[in-house]
Amino acid sequence: MSQDQITFNNVSRFYGEVLGINKVSLNIPPGITSLVGPNGSGKTTLMNMMTGLIHPSQGEISVLGIPPNQPRDLCRIIGYCAQFDSFPKGLTGYQFIYSFLRMFGMSHAECDQRTMAALATVGLTDARARPVAAYSKGMRQRVKLAQATAHDPTVVVLDEPLNGLDPLARAEAIALFEQWGKAGRHVIVSSHILHEVDRISDQVILLSQGYVVAEGKIHSVRSEVKEQPMQILVRCDHPGQLASRLFLQDHMVEAKVHTDGKGLLLRTTDADSFYLLLNHIVMDTGLEVESVAPADDDVNSVYQYLIGGEGGTI
Amino acid sequence: MNQLWVRQIGGVLRLELKKTFLSRRGWWVYLLALGPVALTLLHWLLEMGSHSNRHSIGEDSLVFAGLFHFYFLRLGIFFGCVGIFSNLFRGEMLEKTLHYYFLTPMRREFLVAGKYLAGLASALVLFVGSTALSFLMIGRHFGAAYNDYILHGPGLSQLGSYMLVAALACVGYGAVFLMSGLFFRNPMIPAAVVMVWENLNPFLPSMLKKISVIFYLKGLCPVEIPIPPPFNVMVIDADPTPFWIAVPGLIAVSLILLIYSGISARQTEISYGE
Numbered sequence: 001m002s003q004d005q006i007t008f009n010n011v012s013r014f015y016g017e018v019l020g021i022n023k024v025s026l027n028i029p030p031g032i033t034s035l036v037g038p039n040g041s042g043k044t045t046l047m048n049m050m051t052g053l054i055h056p057s058q059g060e061i062s063v064l065g066i067p068p069n070q071p072r073d074l075c076r077i078i079g080y081c082a083q084f085d086s087f088p089k090g091l092t093g094y095q096f097i098y099s100f101l102r103m104f105g106m107s108h109a110e111c112d113q114r115t116m117a118a119l120a121t122v123g124l125t126d127a128r129a130r131p132v133a134a135y136s137k138g139m140r141q142r143v144k145l146a147q148a149t150a151h152d153p154t155v156v157v158l159d160e161p162l163n164g165l166d167p168l169a170r171a172e173a174i175a176l177f178e179q180w181g182k183a184g185r186h187v188i189v190s191s192h193i194l195h196e197v198d199r200i201s202d203q204v205i206l207l208s209q210g211y212v213v214a215e216g217k218i219h220s221v222r223s224e225v226k227e228q229p230m231q232i233l234v235r236c237d238h239p240g241q242l243a244s245r246l247f248l249q250d251h252m253v254e255a256k257v258h259t260d261g262k263g264l265l266l267r268t269t270d271a272d273s274f275y276l277l278l279n280h281i282v283m284d285t286g287l288e289v290e291s292v293a294p295a296d297d298d299v300n301s302v303y304q305y306l307i308g309g310e311g312g313t314i
Numbered sequence: 315m316n317q318l319w320v321r322q323i324g325g326v327l328r329l330e331l332k333k334t335f336l337s338r339r340g341w342w343v344y345l346l347a348l349g350p351v352a353l354t355l356l357h358w359l360l361e362m363g364s365h366s367n368r369h370s371i372g373e374d375s376l377v378f379a380g381l382f383h384f385y386f387l388r389l390g391i392f393f394g395c396v397g398i399f400s401n402l403f404r405g406e407m408l409e410k411t412l413h414y415y416f417l418t419p420m421r422r423e424f425l426v427a428g429k430y431l432a433g434l435a436s437a438l439v440l441f442v443g444s445t446a447l448s449f450l451m452i453g454r455h456f457g458a459a460y461n462d463y464i465l466h467g468p469g470l471s472q473l474g475s476y477m478l479v480a481a482l483a484c485v486g487y488g489a490v491f492l493m494s495g496l497f498f499r500n501p502m503i504p505a506a507v508v509m510v511w512e513n514l515n516p517f518l519p520s521m522l523k524k525i526s527v528i529f530y531l532k533g534l535c536p537v538e539i540p541i542p543p544p545f546n547v548m549v550i551d552a553d554p555t556p557f558w559i560a561v562p563g564l565i566a567v568s569l570i571l572l573i574y575s576g577i578s579a580r581q582t583e584i585s586y587g588e
Contacts, residue, residue, distance in 0.1 A: 053413055076417035084586065086410035088333050095332065102325030103418035105318040147414070196541040 003065040006030055006050060006155065006186060011059030013045050019210040020045040024059070026205065026215060028188065032181040034197040035190040036303055037207035039046070043190040044083060047157050051080040063155055064186075076104070079153035080113070081144050083160050093119065093139075094128040097147045104151055118150035119143075121176065123169075137164035145173065155186040162191055169248045174200050198299040208307045222297045228305045229253045229267040231295035232274065237288045239264035245281050249273070265295060322420040326428025327435070330402075343397040346390045347440035350381055354451040361455035371463050374453045375472070379537035381448065382476055386410050387483055387531055391441045392509060395487035398437050400494055400501030402429040403579075410586045415417050423576030430572055437484035445480040449473050472536040479534045482564050486527040489568035493575045496582065516541055520552035530560040 012021035021042035035043040049061055052068035052075075066073045087096060097118055101111040113302045119125045119178040122142035132143060141164045149156055158177070162170050169170065177200055181187045191197045198206070204221065206213040214221045236242060242264055243255040249271035254295070258265065268274045275292075282289055296302075334340065363534045406412035415425055421582045449472070453460040463469040487508075494504035532538075533554035541549050555563065 048584065051417060053416055055581075055583060063410070071416070072419045072421060075417055078417075080413070080417050082413055084410040084413070088411050088414065089339070089409070090333055090337060099325065099329040099332070100414055100418055102328065103322050103415070103420050105321045105325075105419075147418075 002027070002062070006064065007060075007062045008046075008049075009060045009062075011049065011056045011061055013042075013049060014057045021049075021210045023206070024212050026212065028186060028205075029203070030181075030184050030186050031202035032177055032187045032189060034201040034204045034299070035188065035207060036194065036197060036204055036299060037213075038307065039207070040048075041207040042210045043207055044159055045210075046205075047080065047082075047188065047190065050155075051078055051157055051280070052082075058079060076151070077153055077155065078155040079148040080146035080157045081159060081161055083163075084300065085137070085140060085164075087140070087143075089133070090131065092131055093124055093135065093143045093146075096143060097150050101146060101150055108287050114150050114152075118146035121149075122146045123172070134284050135264050138166055138169050141165055142169065142173075145176075149180075153185075155189045156180055157190070159190050160192070161189060162193055162196060170196070194300040194303060195205050195298075201299070204299055204302075206303060206306055213306045214302065218299055218302060219297055222294070222302050225302065225305045226269075228296075229269045230271040230297075231265060231267050231273075232271065232292065233265050233295045234265045234278070234292050235290040237262070237290075238280065238285075241285065242278075242281060242287060245285075246274070246277070249277060262290075316486075319421070319424050322418075323424050323428040323431065326415070327432045330429055330432030331435065334398075334432070335439075338374070340397065343394045343440065346394045346397075347444040349390065350385055350448040351444050351451070353381075354378075354448045358451050358454040364387065371453050371460060372458055374456075375537060376539075378449055378452045378476075379535065380539050381452075382445065382479075382535065383532070383539045386445060386480060387528060388509075388513060389436075390444070391437075391480060391483045392487055392512070393505075394441055395437060395484060395491050396501060396505045398433045398493035399430070399488045400505065402433055402492055402495055402538070403582075404495040404501055407586060413584045416582075416584060421576075422579035422582070423573070426492070426572060426576040426579050430488060433492065434484060434488050437488060438481055441484055442477050442480045446473060447478050449476055452533075468536070475534060475536040478561075479531050482561065483527065483531055485568050486529055486531075486564050489571040489575075493571050493578075496575055496578055516549045519550060523550075523552050524555075527564065530555055530564050533560055552570070 006026070008024045008026040011024045012022050015200050024042075024046070037043050045054070049056055049068065050063060051158070055069065061068050063074055064077060066077065068074055090098075090272050091099065094115055097115040100110050101114055106114070116125070116128075119128050122145055124139060124142055124146065127139060132140060135143065141161065145158070145161060148158070153286075162173060165173055175198060177187050177189060181200075181202060189197065189200070198218065199216065203215065205215045206221070234242065239257045239261065242258060246252050246255060246266060251268050251273055253267040253269060255264055255266040257263070259298060266274075271294075278289070278292065281287060333460055403412065406415070416422075450464075453463065456463070460469075464473065490508060491501065491505065494501050498504050512526055515526050515528050529552075534557065
């Protein structure tokens with residue numbers, strides 16, 4: 001078992017006769033990994049198994065070399081912010097974080113220091129003495145994040161962490177995830193807000209009906225979807241001229257001139273050939289190209305191609 | 315330096331007491347505990363007002379024995395323990411907060427121990443306290459005579475015995491209902507089964523009598539209350555268990571139940587029914 005990866009080896013989980021996930025094999029490296037899929041696709045099941053809250057019906061899981069059935073070792077390196085908006089009754093934000101830190105066996109002074117640091121990270125220092133029940137939804141989400149990470153885990157598992165956060169808090173949370181990812185932690189995020197997932201993810205895992213549909217860096221995943229032509233947007237001074245040259249090629253499927261007359265959105269089954277051809281066209285015609293960028297090389301498009309459904313949110 | 319497990323159990327104990335002790339949610343448990351205190355207080359006040367000598371200390375002692383047998387043991391402590399202990403895990407499941415505990419690096423056995431100790435602390439304060447207060451108040455209107463009964467007569471020993479039995483009842487029923495809270499979605503079903511079993515105890519064959527909590531507790535009570543007619547004809551007598559077997563025996567059985575609960579908790583999964 002790899003010491004720096006989270007691995008699932010042929011893991012299945014059934015709830016009675018209902019399928020949770022089926023024959024999942026994965027290797028999750030450090031960085032930000034997003035779990036994407038519709039409700040009931042198995043995202044939470046995967047996270048719950050990773051954190052030892054439920055056990056696989058078959059297969060093996062290892063989190064940096066530790067099996068989840070060893071919670072005494074696992075829970076020191078993992079932090080889980082679950083989707084439930086529920087808290088132990090009657091506790092203040094401070095007490096909520098402090099009390100569970102005490103169960104790690106830390107001294108009062110260390111728990112106090114870590115609690116204050118975690119509260120400061122999520123901007124709740126001033127609200128620490130208020131009962132969690134009196135917090136707004138966004139504050140509750142933030143105190144959950146603080147509680148899940150107060151013991152400084154190497155693996156952070158976040159189930160819909162952006163739910164209920166206002167745009168500013170959302171941006172701060174995303175910056176925090178990016179910071180953790182860059183620091184070499186494993187950050188596993190499930191979110192239904194695809195454009196935000198797309199922005200922060202180093203890799204994605206697409207799930208549908210309990211199966212892993214695709215995994216890896218989003219560009220690689222998109223390249224594998226051969227049956228869907230690649231969309232490429234070219235900003236240039238003569239898009240019509242470019243379109244006429246391109247249509248001589250077999251791999252071109254469609255080309256649309258942008259309404260401002262300065263761009264061409266095209267679809268091709270062979271992106272590599274297109275890029276080569278574009279170089280020749282530019283050299284031959286003196287076409288001035290401002291930018292060339294894939295237009296469907298994102299989680300949203302890949303999600304639609306592989307799973308279907310509406311874009312933007314799931 | 316404290317051992318890790320001591321600090322972890324201490325952490326659970328502190329959190330549980332902070333969350334549950336004297337919380338509004340447990341109002342009916344406090345009523346169960348305070349009911350006899352209110353009743354004996356009323357008795358004291360009424361007798362003080364009437365200045366009559368209609369009964370003796372011995373009779374009040376017998377009334378208290380009845381109260382203890384039929385109210386404390388069969389109702390108050392029993393249902394109080396159902397309320398306190400079966401919610402230690404089941405309540406967390408219903409409130410969707412058990413995962414916070416399961417995500418800490420502590421053995422599930424220690425989590426069970428910490429929660430049990432917290433429940434036991436609450437139950438002991440409520441029911442042993444209630445037993446003592448009720449006993450002290452039931453004969454208060456006799457004034458100096460009752461003081462004499464307690465300090466120089468059998469009163470103090472009886473009080474000690476009642477408090478011990480109340481404490482052992484909390485220990486035994488606590489372990490039973492903590493376990494039932496781990497295994498059953500609706501703890502009232504096992505509670506009803508246990509209650510029927512415990513109340514059938516006088517009528518069971520002597521071998522079966524011994525598989526209960528009430529059998530050992532009754533034997534430790536200082537004043538025996540006979541079963542009234544016509545039920546007395548169905549009572550099957552059994553030799554009472556000696557003190558030195560009853561007390562350690564009950565504690566040992568409770569420990570076995572707790573160990574079993576701890577081992578089962580290792581396999582418990584978070585399933586909030588979603």
